[in-house]
Amino acid sequence: xxxxxxxxxxxxxxxxxxxxxxxxxxxxxxxxxxxxxxxxxxxxxxxxxxxxxxxxxxxxxxxxxxxxxxxxxxxxxxxxxxxxxxxxxxxxxxxxxxxxxxxxxxxxxxxxxxxxxxxxxxxxxxxxxxxxxxxxxxxxxxxxxxxxxxxxxxxxxxxxxxxxxxxxx
Numbered sequence: 001x002x003x004x005x006x007x008x009x010x011x012x013x014x015x016x017x018x019x020x021x022x023x024x025x026x027x028x029x030x031x032x033x034x035x036x037x038x039x040x041x042x043x044x045x046x047x048x049x050x051x052x053x054x055x056x057x058x059x060x061x062x063x064x065x066x067x068x069x070x071x072x073x074x075x076x077x078x079x080x081x082x083x084x085x086x087x088x089x090x091x092x093x094x095x096x097x098x099x100x101x102x103x104x105x106x107x108x109x110x111x112x113x114x115x116x117x118x119x120x121x122x123x124x125x126x127x128x129x130x131x132x133x134x135x136x137x138x139x140x141x142x143x144x145x146x147x148x149x150x151x152x153x154x155x156x157x158x159x160x161x162x163x164x165x166x167x168x169x
Contacts, residue, residue, distance in 0.1 A: 017048030017049070017051070017052060018048055018051045018052050018055065019048075020077045020078045020079050021052070021055060021076050021077055021078075022076055022077070022078060025055070025059060025075070025076040026055055027054065027055045027058035027059070028058075030158070030159055030161065031054075031058055031114075032051075032054075033125055033134070033159060033161055034123065034158060034159040035051070035054050035099070036134075037123045037125060037134070037136055037159070038097075038099060038123075040136075041123075041136075042097045042098075044093070044097055049082060049086070049090065050090055050093075050094075052073065052077070052082065053069070053073070053082070053087055053090045053091070053094070054094075054099075055073075055076065056069045056070075056072045056073040056076060056087075057069055057091075057094075057100060057112060057114055058114065059072050059076060060072040062113040062114075063103070063111040063112070063113055064111065064112055064113075065109055065110065065111055065112070066084060066087055066088050066091060066110065066112070067084065069087055069091070069112065070082075070084050070087050073087070091112060095112075098115055099114070099115055100112050100113060100114055100115055101113050101114075101115050116158065123136050123137075123159050123160070124136065124137040124139070124142060124143060124146065124159075124160045124162070125137075125159065125160065125161045125162065126162050126164055127161055127162065127163050127164065128164050128166060129163050129164060129165050129166070130165075130166055146160055
């Protein structure tokens, strides 16, 4: 365990990142791509800490409190989890940028849920299989055609990922 000294010489634990998430405890690949794409569009830096909190929110489910999310993360990681204050700060950042919704119940406890991307704003990602590089398309005609195709199948979509297989020439 790596420890860091703060200006007041207090010891802080090094928080684990997404690499420490136990198998089966991760968010779906689609949700991760959607989160990363929205971070890039919003100009938010994608840190291991923010990604870990995102996985925790995803696993905790809708209407989870900060404490629920913290307990979920404790069960997800193989080493130390972030403290509750750090989680709350990250929740506030994600809330400010529209990644999550917060509701206040009669008990005056904040409950958080992942915000869905409005149907008209779903991203279309092209992924180069060889380099893993992602390119986001903002072409509305392409989005409309994809939306029409999936509507005929009665499927609601949040994100579309198209893998491109390149041949060497």
